[in-house]
Amino acid sequence: MTTLQEILQKQTNVKVIAPEIDYADYIAFDLSATTTDLLDLPLTDSKAFEEFVENYFSTSQAKVAYGGYLEHRNLYKRSTVFKDIDIEERNIHIGLDLWIKAGTPVLAALDGTIHSFQNNMALGDYGPALILEHHIDDCTFYTLYGHLSLESLQGKAEGQKVAKGEMIGTLGAPPVNGDYAPHLHFQIINDMQGKKGDYPGVSSKKELEFYKENCPDPNLLLKIK
Numbered sequence: 001m002t003t004l005q006e007i008l009q010k011q012t013n014v015k016v017i018a019p020e021i022d023y024a025d026y027i028a029f030d031l032s033a034t035t036t037d038l039l040d041l042p043l044t045d046s047k048a049f050e051e052f053v054e055n056y057f058s059t060s061q062a063k064v065a066y067g068g069y070l071e072h073r074n075l076y077k078r079s080t081v082f083k084d085i086d087i088e089e090r091n092i093h094i095g096l097d098l099w100i101k102a103g104t105p106v107l108a109a110l111d112g113t114i115h116s117f118q119n120n121m122a123l124g125d126y127g128p129a130l131i132l133e134h135h136i137d138d139c140t141f142y143t144l145y146g147h148l149s150l151e152s153l154q155g156k157a158e159g160q161k162v163a164k165g166e167m168i169g170t171l172g173a174p175p176v177n178g179d180y181a182p183h184l185h186f187q188i189i190n191d192m193q194g195k196k197g198d199y200p201g202v203s204s205k206k207e208l209e210f211y212k213e214n215c216p217d218p219n220l221l222l223k224i225k
Helices: 004-010 033-039 046-059 208-214
Strands: 026-028 064-067 096-099 105-107 112-120 127-136 139-146 167-170 183-189
Touching (some): 046 064, 127 167
Parallel strands (some): 026 064
Antiparallel strands (some): 139 183
């Protein structure tokens, strides 16, 4: 049986944002706890953080900042979505983030259908999110697109067909997108575990081994640099 990782590695020419921007114009962006603590970044001020992100890739003459898979982050401490008295703290990112301006087109990674969508409105959550279902060879898997605009969910229906490279939405601005600097959270999911319109994008240390298996590195598919 072909594994999901093998299927992802075989795919070529996959873009999920702004197809006109070449990967040569992407720059890696480290938002691990060590880095953000050292730089004293304004993580709770979305406007100030947005300015920091834009300055980061513009001064590097890049157009997109990317990264974050398996990063241990402090971004989530402000929200009870990721820690309260009843749950272990979740602070390890299991998707890949692509940081660019609000309104940037978001594209379907592969041919598929709309599995589900939802506006996840809690502080620090996805905001509008869309999940696609894909079937390749003998494998079914899913791609999640988080932090979209509200308009991205309009006219959508479960089961609706989408084509690889088709525009499925645009990036949202804070506070619509969960109150983050604009970016796409892109995640690959093997088993949705019965969830619809939402799936964890951040893991606790205790559950990390499961999520590493269920949510492989999105860069296996995107192949950025």
